Amino acid sequence: MCKRKILGFIFCCLISLFFMPNYIFSASPITTDGSYEFTGSPGSISVAENVNATITLTDVSISGGTCIDIKPGSNLTLIIKGVNRLAATIDGIGCGIHVPEGAVLTIKGDGKLYATGGSYYNGGSAAIGARADEDSCGTINIESGYVYAVGGSKAAGGDTGAGIGRSFYNGRGGTVNITGGQVVVSGSNTHLSFGLCATNINIENAVLYANRISGNKIITNSIIYNDANINLNCYDVNSDGKVTNSKGTVYGTYEIKNGNTFEIESTNKLEIPSGTSLINNGILTNNGTLTDKGTLINNRVFNNNGDTDLVAGSLFTNNGTINCTNHKAVQLRA
Numbered sequence: 413m414c415k416r417k418i419l420g421f422i423f424c425c426l427i428s429l430f431f432m433p434n435y436i437f438s439a440s441p442i443t444t445d446g447s448y449e450f451t452g453s454p455g456s457i458s459v460a461e462n463v464n465a466t467i468t469l470t471d472v473s474i475s476g477g478t479c480i481d482i483k484p485g486s487n488l489t490l491i492i493k494g495v496n497r498l499a500a501t502i503d504g505i506g507c508g509i510h511v512p513e514g515a516v517l518t519i520k521g522d523g524k525l526y527a528t529g530g531s532y533y534n535g536g537s538a539a540i541g542a543r544a545d546e547d548s549c550g551t552i553n554i555e556s557g558y559v560y561a562v563g564g565s566k567a568a569g570g571d572t573g574a575g576i577g578r579s580f581y582n583g584r585g586g587t588v589n590i591t592g593g594q595v596v597v598s599g600s601n602t603h604l605s606f607g608l609c610a611t612n613i614n615i616e617n618a619v620l621y622a623n624r625i626s627g628n629k630i631i632t633n634s635i636i637y638n639d640a641n642i643n644l645n646c647y648d649v650n651s652d653g654k655v656t657n658s659k660g661t662v663y664g665t666y667e668i669k670n671g672n673t674f675e676i677e678s679t680n681k682l683e684i685p686s687g688t689s690l691i692n693n694g695i696l697t698n699n700g701t702l703t704d705k706g707t708l709i710n711n712r713v714f715n716n717n718g719d720t721d722l723v724a725g726s727l728f729t730n731n732g733t734i735n736c737t738n739h740k741a742v743q744l745r746a
Contacts, residue, residue: 441458441459441460442457442458442459442460442463442465442467443460443463444463445463445464445465446465446466447465447466447467447468448465448466448467448468449467449468449469449470450467450468450469450470450472451469451470451471451472452471452472452473453472453473453474454472454474455474455476456474456476456477456478456479456480456481457474457479457480457481458480458481458483459480459481459482459483459486459488460483460486461483461484461485461486462483462485462486463483463486463487463488464486464487465486465487465488465489466488466489466490466491467480467488467489467490467491468491468492468493468521469490469491469492469493469494469496469523469525470493470494470496470523471493471494471495471496472496472497472498473496473497474497474498474499475497475498475499475500475501476500476501476506477500477501477505477506477530478500478506478507478508478510478530478543479498479499479500479506479507479508479509479527480498480508480509480510481506481510482509482510482511482512482515482517482550483512483515484512484513484514484515484550485514485515486515486516487515487516487518488515488516488517488518489518489520490509490517490518490519490520490521490525491520491521492519492520492521492522492523492524492525492557493521493522493523494523494524495523495524495526496523496524496525496526497526497527498525498526498527498528498539499526499527499528500528500529500530500537500539500564501530501531505530505532505537505543505544505545506529506530506537506543507527507529507530507537507538507539507540507541507542507543507573508527508528508529508539508540508561509527509539509540509541510537510541510542510543511540511541511542511549511550511551511552511586512542512543512546512548512549512550513542513546513548513549513550513585513586514550515550515551516550516551516553517540517550517551517552517553518553518554518555519552519553519554519555519556519557519559519593520554520555520556520557520593521556521557522556522557523557523558524557524558524559524560525557525558525559525560526560526561527539527540527559527560527561527562528561528562528563528564529544529561529562529563529564529573529575529579530543530544530564531564531565532544532545532564536563536564536565536572536573536579536599537563537564537573537579538561538563538564538573538574538575538576538577538578538579539561539562539563539564539573539574539575539576539597540552540559540561540575540576540577541573541574541576541577541578541579541586541610542573542577542578542579542585542586543579544564544573544579545579546579547578547579547585548578548585548586548611549577549578549585549586549588549610550586550587551586551587551588551589552576552577552586552587552588552589552610553589553590553591554588554589554590554591554592554593554595554618555591555592555593556592556593557593557594558593558594558595558596559576559593559594559595559596559597560595560596560597561575561576561595561596561597561598561607562575562597562598562599563575563598563599563606565599572599572606573599574597574599574606574607574608574609574610574626575596575597575598575599575606575607575608575622576588576595576597576607576608576609576610577606577608577609577610577627578606578609578610585610585611586610586611586612587610587611587612587613587614588608588610588612588613588614588627589614589615590613590614590615590616590618590620591614591615591616591617591618592617592618593618593619594618594619594620594621595618595619595620595621595622596620596621596622597620597621597622598622606625606626607621607622607625608620608622608625608626608627609625609626609627610626610627611627611628612627612628613625613627613628665688665689665691666688666689666690666691667691667692667693668690668691668692668693668694668695668696669693669694670693670694670712671694672694672695673694673695673696673697674692674694674695674696674697675697675698675699676697676698676699676700676701676702676718677699677700678699678700678718679700680700680701681700681701681702681703682698682700682701682702682703683702683703683705684702684703684704684705684706684707684708684726685705685706686705686706686725686726687706688706688707689706689707689708689709690704690706690707690708690709691709691711692708692709692710692711692712692713692714692732693711693712694712694713695712695713695715696710696713696714696715697715697717698714698715698716698717698718698719698720699717699718700718700719701718701719701720701721702716702718702719702720702721703720703721703723704720704721704722704723704726704727704728705723705725705726706726706727707726707727707728707729708722708726708727708728708729709728709729709731710728710729710730710731710732710734711731711732712732712733713732713733713735714730714732714733714734714735715735716734716735716736
């Protein structure tokens with residue numbers, strides 16, 4: 413009887429191990445499809461080419477050249493639990509998570525992920541995306557969780573990689589899809605500094621904090637915050653918050669936060685299309701042309717020195733102060 417109990421216990425243990433994920437506490441290259449879990453300080457993690465893997469990070473801390481390296485042709489789902497930190501080497505070419513062209517990364521979970529890119533002698537790597545010697549990333553999906561990503565820069569303060577997406581190169585390849593969670597992205601300095609940079613950017617049902625965004629953007633049901641006082645259409649706007657091309661556009665919901673300022677210069681235009689919103693909780697100054705076809709809400713100070721047109725069907729709500737100078741008024745037109 414005793415022997416049967418022992419054999420039964422061993423059998424149950426073997427069955428349990430068969431169905432459990434691979435719990436790895438010291439990093440080694442992942443070469444086969446499957447589920448893996450890391451905790452503590454496992455060292456750098458590498459996913460070989462053409463592997464479909466799921467990795468769970470639980471309170472992981474990794475620093476080095478590249479913390480997680482996904483090879484081309486691989487598909488990695490990264491589940492984050494607790495607080496995880498991936499810091500690429502300050503004087504190196506690596507990324508927090510390297511997602512080269514041809515690779516796919518999906519981040520999800522209820523934890524937090526902090527990632528930084530490496531600082532190369534010629535420029536910086538992305539925190540999540542392309543290395544400093546690459547001009548394109550693969551496909552990066554963020555579905556849930558809290559993700560904080562800061563790109564690396566040249567040691568002497570040169571070109572910086574994006575928080576998520578490209579390296580310091582001018583290329584903008586790759587796709588970034590953010591469909592949930594809270595994402596904070598930034599370059600590491602103001603020179604060519606993009607928080608989010610890829611050819612295609614899709615943001616839906618998410619909260620995004622970004623200093624600059626570059627790429628073909630589709631933004632729906634999302635809230636975009638910016639502490640650097642710049643417009644959501646960041647590819648057309650300088651970091652001082654001024655629209656610099658002939659026409660800027662608000663996408664999704666854009667908030668001018670309390671303590672921040674946003675200025676439309678005299679020769680420039682800003683449009684709020686139907687279905688989008690501009691919420692001013694700071695100081696909005698219009699020296700050019702502001703056209704509202706969607707929703708404009710002023711909760712603090714709106715200095716109207718230019719032309720502000722409220723197109724029929726738009727919504728304008730004033731809960732603050734409007735200062736009209738140069739005999740300019742907020743006008744309703746068909």
